[in-house]
Amino acid sequence: MKASNKVSAFSLLICSNFAMADWSTTLTAVSDYTFNGVSQTQNDPAIQASLDKAFEGGVYAGSWASNVDFGDTDIEWDFYLGKYVELDEQWSADYGIAYYSYHGASESSDGNYPEAYAKFGYSNALGQTEFNFWYSWDYFGEGAGHVIAMVAHTVEVAPNHTLRASIDVSNSLDGDKWLWQGDEKSYYHYRLAYQTSSDKFNIEISAENTSLDFDTADERVVVSVSRTFAL
Template sequence: MNKTIIAVATTCLLTLSTGALADVSATVNVASDYTFNGVSQTGNDPALQGSLDYAADSGFYAGTWASNVDFGSGEDTNIEWDAYVGQYFQLNEKIGLDAGIAYYTYHGDSASDTYNYPEAYAKFGYSSSLGDSEVNFWYSWDYFGLDVNHYIAMIAHTVEVSPGHNIKVTFDRSTSADENKWAWDGKDAYNHYRVEYMTSWKSFDFDLAFENTTMDFDAADARVVLSVSHTFSF
């Protein structure tokens, strides 16, 4: 079984916006696959996801995010439900820092809660006339409930190709500090590559991505992922 999260949210696991649309917002997302760093969490099937977020003018934020998951036959875990809290700092006109902690929980099987684990993160953003760059780090000291240190490092760059149309290129590496407790395709680390096109139409956000990994199994093979989301502000 392969653990993933977006941040997400989006992504991600989790993908967190540094500019809140309102104090409280909710987002519904439909995706052709729920992938984390190129690994499907839904058995290559679609996902329905939702989040509820609070963001203060001070940069403090908190939220919760959920998605269906499918870890394969003999495993009845079907829901991932996460919570996160963090602080965004605008260091100067070009540089921002987002730091926080997330807790990932799993439901549906009698053993699902043994997978629960915490993760800390720090995300650095840099804006220039050439686009927006990111350097992001995630660290867990109890990855997937296995008492193993796990690290993710990511670099990404986004460019606006025309008003309302953006291309984002991402490279990240996931590493287990003890491959006897957790291994990626029999190894302690793997690389993930992703290129995505992002745009909006009316009140909907669209994301079309191609991604691949250095691992060789079905859930981590090359794929195209389409997602459509809508955010409600309160």
């Protein structure tokens, strides 16, 4: 199955342009769909798409989909609703709720689950630091509480050339219902990404690893190319 919260799967519009009430869609090709460092496609590529609506006042809503490979489950389709707020010149907050659904076999929907999130950003001359949190009270339909915490920092090393480093921990609050490996209730995920853009395409090359010990969660390099279209 998949791993932890939707950090690298879709970006929940953490930006400052919510004053415009517009539709947009993003198409992405990625060499491996990893979710907190664990491949959701058995180390194979994925095609992903989102449809987003930004409203006045920072409210946004959207949907995101990707191919996956969990046995007979081959589609993940997610929905989210949230709000972005600029607290002052340096601090911002982004909070909301997401719902993850799975399709392919009749039992695929057994893994559907909701998740609440809160993300805080701090920007200064040294870049932007993020403090992000996710919580599910029914992780993968197992009735288990699950929490993820992340710290990340993004810095522009040259015009149109950015580095983003992050570390996150995924932690089960109910070990009798959900364990990650053996008797371990938690694991760590480390990621370093290079980001740039060219001719309206966003490009990211990331190196990542986890503290888990299986082949879909080991060290890897992931390449993604995406483009956003205003509708």
